[in-house]
Amino acid sequence: MTNETAEARAEPEWTFEAALERLNEIAERLEGDGMELDESLALFEEGVRLLRFAETVLSGADGRVRQLLEDAGGGFRMDELPEAL
């Protein structure tokens, strides 16, 4: 498995909130004592992936407002709101 597919697989599972939380945890563990070097390198790699994810999120400017509409059957659908805002 290459790095790219690992990322592609990891990303949809992460929310920005969860990613930041995990990054904080990684930083704290790296700052702590008593960790094997290969363990810390694995954490570092995970951290880099999450940082990249966080930056992708931050650089995205969605700009659109979606409208949630109710369907007849009790379901719902999402429409773009005409950009009058």
Place this chain on the structure above:
Amino acid sequence: MWDLFTSAESDRRAREPLNEARNEDLARAIAALDADAGPRASVRVPAEGMRVSEVNAAARELIEGVFPPLWVHGEVSNFTKARSGHCYFSLRDSDAQLRCVMWRDEARRLPTQPAEGMQVRALGRLTLYEQRGEFQLSVSELEAKGEGLWKLALDRLRTKLEGEGLTAPARKRPLPAHPACVGIVTSSAGAALRDIVTVIRRRAPWTRIVLAAARVQGEGAADEVARAIRLMGRAACAEVLIVGRGGGSTEDLWAFNEEVVARAIAESPVPVISAVGHETDFTIADLVADLRAPTPSAAAEAAVPDGAAVRREVDDLRCRIRDCTRERIADGREAVFEARLELRGAMERGLRLRRDGVAATAARLQALSPLNVLSRGYAVPLGGGGRVLRRVDDFAAGAAFDLRVADGVVPCHVDQGS
């Protein structure tokens, strides 16, 4: 048929709704009529008399023709709401009472039922209920002093919700610090939506915004708002909801004081920020929401983090993780270097020990060696194939043999003549 108030002036008055001053004018006019005992209103009565229904119909026509719509002040008594939705009550003062009816369509606009004895004023038309011959006021609007009825409705619902624990501080959920998606329940045409979207885009432009539109005032608004909140819950796309509208009168904001909205907020699977009207407006929605924001803009500020601060946070994390890892790698290198030194020392020590051992063994071998004997002056005769010649018989006349001495070998012959 009758001729009361026939002047043009009175006619105009009779057709227009009267304010309080006009009511007084009217009373004076009626008193004046009584006092001067001039020509009274009269109904032409047939000589043979009238049937009951004719009397009531004539009386009703007379009353409705004479009294314009008017405000009546008094105390509410025996207010009842029939299953049909129509409301019946009396207005009274110390001396008299007046039967009142409020039909379903008008009654629906009442925020709540007035309490017994409450001081109110009612706008209505005087009429006569012909079937029963009852004189009554058909009420289109009922107001308590100040915001009395609204306040009463609010207090009643508030007490009820508090009793169920829906307003308890312990129920308030924390807002997500970094929501990826914010849901908004408000009018798609209102200023509130524009304000909220503007603030979110300025602070955290990556945030997804989803609107569930609802009319926020007028008939049925509360149901629409509640429905939109529930829809948001089912769609499960937003991590936090903003529910609200811009400023308006107490009546305009009323949907947010209704029970359906309060319950929808309380049942929302994600935290709800209420943002109704201005700073000074308090609604039931505010009490039930997880956070009350003074305005829609303030709700947006509370919903999303400040982008610059988030960027700083991410940068800070990057530095911490990078620096720590660098340090760890440096530490690792040092450890490898030290391990190598140690290993080399250990190997050298091992080699030295072994070398010393070999020398000692060699010395011991040396001591046992037969060569030592030779160095003391002995010699060994060796025949063919290195066989040691031990006896006289081993030496044939004229045979060649080697004589091993300490520092070498001497070739020899046995004498022929022996």
